[in-house]
Amino acid sequence: MKKYILQSIRLTVVLMVLLCVIYPLLVAFAGKLSKGQGDGETVNLNGKVVGYALIGQSFSKPEYFWGRPSAVGYNAAGSAGSNKGPSNPDYLKDINNRIDTLITYHPYLNRSDIPADLVTASGSGLDPDISVQAADIQVKRVAEQRKIDEGKVRELVQRNTTSPLFNLFGPSHVNVLELNIALDKISK
Template sequence: MKKYLLPSIKLTIVLIVLFAVAYPLFIAAVAKFAPGKGDGVTVKKDGKVVGYALVGQNFTEDKYFWSRPSAANYNAASSAGSNKGPSNEDYLKTVQDRIDTFLVHNPGMKISDIPAELVTASGSGLDPDISPRAAEVQIPRIAKARNISEEKIKQLVKENTKGPLLGLFGPSTINVLQLNVALDGLK
């Protein structure tokens, strides 16, 4: 028994140092080269942090672009989807309520014109991005609420649209928080 005890204690100490000290320090050092320097990618307005670019934010006022709904109430500590299937009655009622709310705030729009992402939550419940189409359908409401021309807002949407990764992978997206901060900057 003594033959195995000392080597196992040594191995335990080596692994603790390796995985509890060296590895976290290595990851922290690598993070310093990432966007946000390991502290998260923040969005600033007038020099003040207004949110994090990689976490969805809740916008409900007519003068702002609305984010994708969140199953986690936009709480990054409890990131999660609803885990309800498309035949779940509670889920269907929730989606219908979101559709009804969207139509009240966007009169004249048909249900078939509402992008699914504006009434369904993402898998994490914290998706910070919407598609250009989801932004475009909101332009008339925002233009009316802010008394700004639709063309000016369309240009802002175009300027804030990020293309697919390397021009090939994934869809074009718009970060809602960054778009709304830019929208507040319009004269």
């Protein structure tokens, strides 16, 4: 029995060193080699950090593109979905309110034209991207609000569209924060 206790203690010490010291140091080193040096990919404007590329933000003014709704108020510390199923009456009420808001600001839309990502929150509640279709349906509103040619705004959406890896893995998408920053730049 003494033999097994000593083996267990040795194994515990080895695993503690491996998993509590070496592994975290390797992860921190790998993070320092990434784009944001382990601190996240920041988006800068005039030398000032205005947000993070991988965390959504709330835009509610009609002169900006709107992102995907958040179940957690875009709070990265509380990342979560709403956990409400599609038959939950509160969830359905939220969805219908979002659809009504979209139709109020986009009277040219039919309910069936509204992409799901403009009325449903993502699983994390922090999705920074919208589909190209979700950006396209907002072009007219944004152009009218900013008194900019609709073609310029549409071109801006195209320039800020990111294709999936190798054009295979997932749909194209638009980062809302980066698009709105580009929009502010051409509006001035």
